Amino acid sequence: xxxxxxxxxxxxxxxxxxxxxxxxxxxxxxxxxxxxxxxxxxxxxxxxxxxxxxxxxxxxxxxxxxxxxxxxxxxxxxxxxxxxxxxxxxxxxxxxxxxxxxxxxxxxxxxxxxxxxxxxxxxxxxxxxxxxxxxxxxxxxxxxxxxxxxxxxxxxxxxxxxxxxxxxxxxxxxxxxxxxxxxxxxxxxxxxxxxxxxxxxxxxxxxxxxxxxxxxxxxxxxxxxxxxxxxxxxxxxxxxxxxxxxxxxxxxxxxxxxxxxxxxxxxxxxxxxxxxxxxxxxxxxxxxxxxxxxxxxxxxxxxxxxxxxxxxxxxxxxxxxxxxxxxxxxxxxxxxxxxx
Numbered sequence: 001x002x003x004x005x006x007x008x009x010x011x012x013x014x015x016x017x018x019x020x021x022x023x024x025x026x027x028x029x030x031x032x033x034x035x036x037x038x039x040x041x042x043x044x045x046x047x048x049x050x051x052x053x054x055x056x057x058x059x060x061x062x063x064x065x066x067x068x069x070x071x072x073x074x075x076x077x078x079x080x081x082x083x084x085x086x087x088x089x090x091x092x093x094x095x096x097x098x099x100x101x102x103x104x105x106x107x108x109x110x111x112x113x114x115x116x117x118x119x120x121x122x123x124x125x126x127x128x129x130x131x132x133x134x135x136x137x138x139x140x141x142x143x144x145x146x147x148x149x150x151x152x153x154x155x156x157x158x159x160x161x162x163x164x165x166x167x168x169x170x171x172x173x174x175x176x177x178x179x180x181x182x183x184x185x186x187x188x189x190x191x192x193x194x195x196x197x198x199x200x201x202x203x204x205x206x207x208x209x210x211x212x213x214x215x216x217x218x219x220x221x222x223x224x225x226x227x228x229x230x231x232x233x234x235x236x237x238x239x240x241x242x243x244x245x246x247x248x249x250x251x252x253x254x255x256x257x258x259x260x261x262x263x264x265x266x267x268x269x270x271x272x273x274x275x276x277x278x279x280x281x282x283x284x285x286x287x288x289x290x291x292x293x294x295x296x297x298x299x300x301x302x303x304x305x306x307x308x309x310x311x312x313x314x315x316x317x318x319x320x321x322x323x324x325x326x327x328x329x330x331x332x333x334x335x336x337x338x339x340x
Contacts, residue, residue, distance in 0.1 A: 022045065022046070022047050023045075023046050023047070023168040023169075024046065024047045024048075024049075024166070024167050024168050025038070025041050025046050025047070025048045025049075025167055025168060025169045025170070025171060025331070026048075026049050026050075026051065026156050026164065026167045026169075026170045026171070027048060027049070027050045027051070027140070027170075027171045027173055028050075028051050028052075028148045028151065028156065028170070028171065028172045028173060028174060028182070029050075029051075029052060029059065029172065029173035029174040029309075030050050030051075030052035030054070030056075030057035030058070030059065030133070030137070030142060030144075030173075031057075031058065031059020031060060031061065031133065031173060031174075031309070031320065032059060032060075032061055032133050032136065032317055032320050032321050032324070033059075033173045033308045033309045033310070033320040033321060033323045033324035034050060034052075034059070034171070034173030034308070034309075034324060035050070035057055035133045035134070035136040035137050035140075035324070036136050036320075036321045036323075036324035036325045036328070037171055037173065037308060037323075037324030037325065037327055037328045038050045038136075038137055038138075038140035038171075038324075038328075039136045039137050039138040039140055040324070040325050040328035040329065040332075041140070041328045041331065041332070042137070042138045042139045042140040043138055043139075044328070044332045046331075046332075048139075048140035048141065049140070049141050049143060049164075050137060050140050050141065050142045050143065051143045051146040051147075051148050051156065051158070052142070052143070052144055052146065053145065053146065053147035053148075053159075054144065054145070055144050055145060056130050056134070056144055057130055057133045057134040057137065057142060057144075058074070058129060058130030058133045058134070059074075059133070060074040060075050060284065060287070061074050061075050061129040061130060061132065061133050061317070062074050062129065062130045062133075063125075063128035063129050063130045063131075064205070064280060066205075066233050066279070066280075068232070068233045068234040068237075069232030069233045069234070070128045070232050070233065071205050071230045071232065071233050071237060071239060071280075072125060072128070072129050072230075072239065073203040073204075073205060073239055073280065073281075073282045074129065074203070074284070075129070075317055076124065076226065076228045076239065076241070077101060077119070077122040077123060077124055077228075078098060078122070078123045078124075078125075078317050078318075079121050079122050079123065079316075079317075079318065080121070080318050081318065082318070082322075084325075085318045085321055085322065088321070089123055092123075092132060093123065096126060096127075097125065097126060097127050097131075097132050098123040098124065098125050098126055098132070099123060099124060099126050100121075100122070100123055101119045101122040101123065101124050101215070101216065103214070103215030103216065103229070104116065104213065104214045104215055104216075105117045105118060105119055105214060105215065105216040105217075105218065106212045106214040106216075106217050106218070107217070107218040107219075107220065108219075108220050109219060109220050109221055109269045110211075110268075110269060110270055110271030111268070111269075111271065112220070114212055117218060119216065124228070124231070125231075126231055146158060146159075147159040148182060149182065150182055150184065150185070151170055151172055151179075151182045151183055151185070151186070151305060152185040152186070152303075153170075153185065153186075153300075153302075153303035153304060153305065154166060154167045154168070154169070154170060154303070154304050154305075155167070155170070156170060167304070168304060169304045169305070169306065169331060170304065170305045170306075171305075171306050171307075171308060171324075171327065172305065172306070172307045172308070173307075173308050173309050173324060174309065175198055175286035175289070175309065175311055176193040176194075176196040176289075176307065176309070176311035176312075177196070177197070177198060177286060177311075178286065179193060179307055179311075180193050180194065183305075186300055186303060186305055188300065189298065189300050189305065189307065192293070192298055193293075193298065193307060193311070195291050195293065196289055196290070196291050196292060196293060196311040196312075197289070197290045197291055198285065198286040198287065198288060198289055198290065198311075199244040199247070199248075199287060199288040199290060200244065200247035200248060200251055200283060200284060200285045200286070200287055201225075201241055201242055201243075201244065201247050201283075201284045201287035201288070202241075202242040202246060202247045202250065202258055202262060202281060202282070202283050202284075203239055203240070203241050203242070203281065203282050203283075203284060204239065204240045204241075204242075204258075204259060204262045204263070204278055204280070204281045205237070205238075205239055205278070205279045205280040205281070206227075206237075206238050206239075206240050206262075206263065206266065206276050206277065206278050206279065207234075207236045207237050207238070207276070207277045207279060208236055208238070208266075208270070208272060208274075208276045208277065209236055209274075210270065210272055210273075210274075211270040211271075211272060212270070214229070215228070215229045216228055216229070217270075219269050221243070221265070221269055222243055222245055222246075223242065223243055223245070223246045223261075223262075223265040224240060224241070224242055224243060224246065224262065224265050224266060224269060225241050225242060225243045226240070226241045227239070227240045227241070227266070228241075237279075240262060240266055242262060244287075244288070246261075246262070246265075247283065247284075247287075251283070251285075255281050258281060258283070259278040259281050260278075262278070262281070263275070263276040263278050288315055289310050289311045289314065289315060292310065292311055292312060292313060292314040292315070293311070293312050294312070294313075294314075295312060295313070296308070296312065296313055296322060296323045296326040296327060297312055297323060297326070297327045297330075298312055299327075306327055308320075308323040308324050308327050309323055309324075310323070
């Protein structure tokens, strides 16, 4: 069995075969880490196929089309602590894709008090976040509604039974708890990923009138965490994010029960005298990693499989993006070292 290697030792995909040929990579998952990795490889001359079981790119930055526009039930804000992601956000802001959060932010609850707060260095999407993620793919080929059921050395198997092989590297960009069942042929990699856990969050698309005149509301409450007014979708449209405690309590609840509980909690926190309309809901089972492994990726060098994402690097869009881009840079460096 091939040895397991960390990012500090070498790329999970070091050792590209047939140096005269164009290197090929398969990326499983089209969230921001997978898209960042795929786009960076494609820009360096790789042939890249990206597979995602959803209908489009985005992952936890995916968006939902509604009658009056769009809304996001995923990550509400973007921020950057370091270069080069700071430059990436500035580029997106210049293109009008994102904008700094400058509206009013209120924190508290109606039955106690409201206080004004600030969000520093946070951006919110002005176009569908999934389009921002899609832009990262560049010339990589995106295959949607393409669920991967197994990852083996240089090979993937799809839900329709097809096996696609002869890749120089397979990159798995999924929450680690979703990646583990796919890696039966790579038990050492499975074992390494087993240390990561995730906290869930329910996200509700709600519409109401009244409440504080804010664009963002941070609740002092153990059930609901945050409400963000949407830039599209008509007046009074918000996305409300539950606490981890709420999501854990209603982890196996259906849409109707979770929505009813969430709306009831919101009405009490805002002091609303009339019902709240819940237009959509989504349970993010893998919203926030706990016990991230550190580094930028975990890889099996000899079998040419690597795993990226915030389960490796830690919480946040920036960290997930860095994971994918750093692996792509290491893969390119390894390729060039082997070129004649």
